[in-house]
Amino acid sequence: MHPVTMRDVAKKALVSxxxxxxxxxxxxxxxxxxxxxxxxxxxxxxxxxxxVARALVTQHSDTIGLVVSDIAxxxxxxxxxxxxQAARAAGYDxxxxxxxxxxxxxxxxxxxxxxxxxxxIIIAPSPGLTAERIRPFADRFHPIVTLVYPIAxxxxxxxxxxxxxxxxxxxxxxxxxxxxxxxxxxxxAANPLLHWRVQxxxxxxxxxxLEFRTDWLSGGPATFERGRASTCxxxxxxxxxxxxxxxxDLLALGAIRACKxxxxxxxxxxxxxxxxxxxxxxxxxxxxxxxxxxKRGLGAQAMARILEMLHAPDQTFPPIFVPAELLRRESA
Amino acid sequence: MHPVTMRDVAKKALVSxxxxxxxxxxxxxxxxxxxxxxxxxxxxxxxxxxxVARALVTQHSDTIGLVVSDIAxxxxxxxxxxxxQAARAAGYDxxxxxxxxxxxxxxxxxxxxxxxxxxxIIIAPSPGLTAERIRPFADRFHPIVTLVYPIAxxxxxxxxxxxxxxxxxxxxxxxxxxxxxxxxxxxxAANPLLHWRVQxxxxxxxxxxLEFRTDWLSGGPATFERGRASTCxxxxxxxxxxxxxxxxDLLALGAIRACKxxxxxxxxxxxxxxxxxxxxxxxxxxxxxxxxxxKRGLGAQAMARILEMLHAPDQTFPPIFVPAELLRRESA
DNA sequence: CTGAAAGCGCTTACAG
DNA sequence: CTGAAAGCGCTTACAG
Numbered sequence: 001m002h003p004v005t006m007r008d009v010a011k012k013a014l015v016s017x018x019x020x021x022x023x024x025x026x027x028x029x030x031x032x033x034x035x036x037x038x039x040x041x042x043x044x045x046x047x048x049x050x051x052v053a054r055a056l057v058t059q060h061s062d063t064i065g066l067v068v069s070d071i072a073x074x075x076x077x078x079x080x081x082x083x084x085q086a087a088r089a090a091g092y093d094x095x096x097x098x099x100x101x102x103x104x105x106x107x108x109x110x111x112x113x114x115x116x117x118x119x120x121i122i123i124a125p126s127p128g129l130t131a132e133r134i135r136p137f138a139d140r141f142h143p144i145v146t147l148v149y150p151i152a153x154x155x156x157x158x159x160x161x162x163x164x165x166x167x168x169x170x171x172x173x174x175x176x177x178x179x180x181x182x183x184x185x186x187x188x189a190a191n192p193l194l195h196w197r198v199q200x201x202x203x204x205x206x207x208x209x210l211e212f213r214t215d216w217l218s219g220g221p222a223t224f225e226r227g228r229a230s231t232c233x234x235x236x237x238x239x240x241x242x243x244x245x246x247x248x249d250l251l252a253l254g255a256i257r258a259c260k261x262x263x264x265x266x267x268x269x270x271x272x273x274x275x276x277x278x279x280x281x282x283x284x285x286x287x288x289x290x291x292x293x294x295k296r297g298l299g300a301q302a303m304a305r306i307l308e309m310l311h312a313p314d315q316t317f318p319p320i321f322v323p324a325e326l327l328r329r330e331s332a
Numbered sequence: 333m334h335p336v337t338m339r340d341v342a343k344k345a346l347v348s349x350x351x352x353x354x355x356x357x358x359x360x361x362x363x364x365x366x367x368x369x370x371x372x373x374x375x376x377x378x379x380x381x382x383x384v385a386r387a388l389v390t391q392h393s394d395t396i397g398l399v400v401s402d403i404a405x406x407x408x409x410x411x412x413x414x415x416x417q418a419a420r421a422a423g424y425d426x427x428x429x430x431x432x433x434x435x436x437x438x439x440x441x442x443x444x445x446x447x448x449x450x451x452x453i454i455i456a457p458s459p460g461l462t463a464e465r466i467r468p469f470a471d472r473f474h475p476i477v478t479l480v481y482p483i484a485x486x487x488x489x490x491x492x493x494x495x496x497x498x499x500x501x502x503x504x505x506x507x508x509x510x511x512x513x514x515x516x517x518x519x520x521a522a523n524p525l526l527h528w529r530v531q532x533x534x535x536x537x538x539x540x541x542l543e544f545r546t547d548w549l550s551g552g553p554a555t556f557e558r559g560r561a562s563t564c565x566x567x568x569x570x571x572x573x574x575x576x577x578x579x580x581d582l583l584a585l586g587a588i589r590a591c592k593x594x595x596x597x598x599x600x601x602x603x604x605x606x607x608x609x610x611x612x613x614x615x616x617x618x619x620x621x622x623x624x625x626x627k628r629g630l631g632a633q634a635m636a637r638i639l640e641m642l643h644a645p646d647q648t649f650p651p652i653f654v655p656a657e658l659l660r661r662e663s664a
Numbered sequence: 665c666t667g668a669a670a671g672c673g674c675t676t677a678c679a680g
Numbered sequence: 681c682t683g684a685a686a687g688c689g690c691t692t693a694c695a696g
Contacts, residue, residue: 003472005674006673006674007673015682015683016682016684017673017674017675017683017684018682019683021674021675021676029681029682030681031682034681034682046468046472048443048447049447049673049674050388050672050673050674051448051449052384052388052393052448052449052672053388053672053688054673054674055384055674056384056385056388056672056673056674056687056688056689056690057673057674057675057687057688058674058675058676058688059688061384063427063448070413071409071412071413071416072406072409072410072412072413072611074404074409077403077404077409078404080403080428081403081404081430084403084428084429084430085430088430093427093429093445093448094427094428095395095425095427095428096416096426096427096428097416097420098413098416111380112425113425115381115382115383116393116395116425117382117383136378140378224611224614224615254615256617257615257617260617279404279556279612280611280612280615280616282556283556283585283586283616284612284615285588285589285592285617337688337689337690338690339689339690347666347667348666348667348668349667349668349689349691350667350668350691351665351666351667353690353691353692354665354666356690362665362666363665363666366665366666381689381690382688382689382690383690384688384689384690385672385688385689385690386689386691387672388671388672388673388674388688388689388690389671389672389689389690389691389692390690390691390692
């Protein structure tokens with residue numbers, strides 16, 4: 001794997017290991033002559049310094065960890081892409097874990113990452129990863145940045161999306177289009193992410209004198225299939241509904257499909273707005289109007305924050321907010 | 333980060349470091365009494381062995397590297413998910429890199445991974461990563477497994493998909509449906525992946541006495557937008573075409589959209605078949621008929637192969653083939 | 665059954 | 681400007 005070591009280079013270049021180390025790290029004063037000789041030897045031998053040996057002594061590995069519930073979820077795969085790119089640009093490589101939304105898995109991943117000596121961790125925690133559950137780990141590890149929702153701990157910082165605002169804007173837009181019977185395809189219960197969306201939905205309704213009816217909300221997992229099923233149910237029970245605001249695009253896409261099956265035209269008979277703006281939102285027809293969350297910003301800011309925290313370990317940082325804005329397409 | 337070390341445990345448990353190491357690794361004979369004492373101390377102190385220290389001495393890190401062109405591409409994100417899961421199940425953690433289909437980036441990623449001391453690398457190489465370009469690296473690193481297409485080197489093994497067969501089956505199905513003027517939305521040129529699909533397409537045509545016309549193929553990047561544009565062009569120039577076979581689902585989804593805009597009904601006026609079976613294939617309407625590639629199999633088999641190669645470093649392994657089968661939905 | 669020593673491949677004070 | 685020594689946190693022969 002790494003058959004050629006620093007010692008080999010030193011021997012061949014007739015210098016000490018110390019000197020090779022200095023030219024490799026570009027530090028200290030070295031005669032041009034010996035630097036050239038060492039450089040040439042490194043080149044000739046194809047020497048590459050071992051990051052693991054270096055990590056052992058310097059106590060940093062130039063790696064970070066990323067844990068998401070599911071990398072195959074288009075929302076997270078875009079975030080992951082942005083994170084990896086930002087990390088790479090800063091000289092860091094990234095470990096990644098899927099947690100399947102299990103907080104036990106998340107804790108395991110966190111510990112694994114720490115065992116590998118990563119310099120920081122970015123995690124999109126599941127609702128189950130409460131402050132109490134992560135505390136024992138966070139007390140010993142620093143820094144951690146949380147994606148999309150916050151966990152209270154001095155070693156943890158967050159990059160959040162303007163969810164409530166985005167939700168409110170979306171529903172206000174619907175109201176502005178003349179809709180006054182607006183249902184909501186909600187997501188997994190007991191989830192702050194859902195809570196904020198419901199808040200925004202409710203605020204928009206209240207602000208326009210419209211009633212907030214819990215029987216116009218439908219829950220369940222945030223999948224395409226569920227969106228389709230929930231829409232069928234909701235529209236069967238409350239045929240007067242003319243618009244649907246969804247927890248995410250997967251659900252909204254399912255709603256579009258349901259409307260097609262039900263013979264309801266979108267957006268004429270039923271307007272639909274999603275949340276996230278995944279690529280597929282633009283692949284369906286009618287194209288999905290949605291609340292676009294800046295996923296690249298999420299990943300890039302998370303990495304930037306890790307760097308800041310590394311440089312100021314004792315400082316505590318306020319959350320960063322990334323925009324979530326209405327993106328009009330065809331479904332509403 | 334890792335404030336408590338093996339030495340701390342040893343001191344507190346009144347044993348030597350050697351003994352702690354033995355209980356941690358469950359090796360050798362130890363009195364139940366001392367084992368219990370050490371275990372209790374480990375627990376009490378919250379000790380976790382440093383993987384980087386261990387990696388330095390054992391020369392293996394229990395990590396692997398994964399490099400794909402773009403993790404946000406739904407095909408690769410599913411493969412990545414399966415790979416990570418299989419790795420985890422085998423006790424390995426994974427580093428991941430995006431290469432943006434640049435072979436220079438791929439080479440950089442490969443070297444970075446080796447510097448980190450990964451035990452193996454799984455890569456979905458871009459067409460630019462030729463055998464000659466990877467050879468200097470592969471000569472020194474082992475094992476490497478290549479996803480979806482092969483590179484000839486004794487340290488490299490591959491897990492491939494039955495592309496040609498899948499393509500042929502798809503086109504034969506179209507012919508069976510009565511189509512005899514079938515165009516193809518091809519992908520990036522100079523790509524073996526494209527070559528195999530074209531072969532399958534051509535074989536099906538020839539086998540049924542149909543003409544293979546290069547002016548019925550359209551090239552370019554494999555994106556939704558391109559699929560839409562290419563379809564518009566192709567159908568404008570050759571309105572007699574009644575069916576389209578696409579290089580991948582993104583292109584096929586673009587084709588469905590184009591048909592909608594052109595007023596061509598799918599599948600009645602124009603049947604469409606994609607390739608890959610990404611989740612969005614089932615979210616559009618009409619749902620996309622496609623050649624399903626076993627992406628989970630790809631990831632799982634790649635990891636399995638890495639393990640085999642690790643256990644038999646001198647052995648050379650034949651490629652593994654993963655199925656690519658027609659999945660009928662609505663678009664054809 | 666358990667301990668003291670050497671060493672994995674580097675970097676970091678310390679000398680010279 | 682450059683070298684010899686110590687040490688990062690483990691594991692691996694070698695003794696006892």
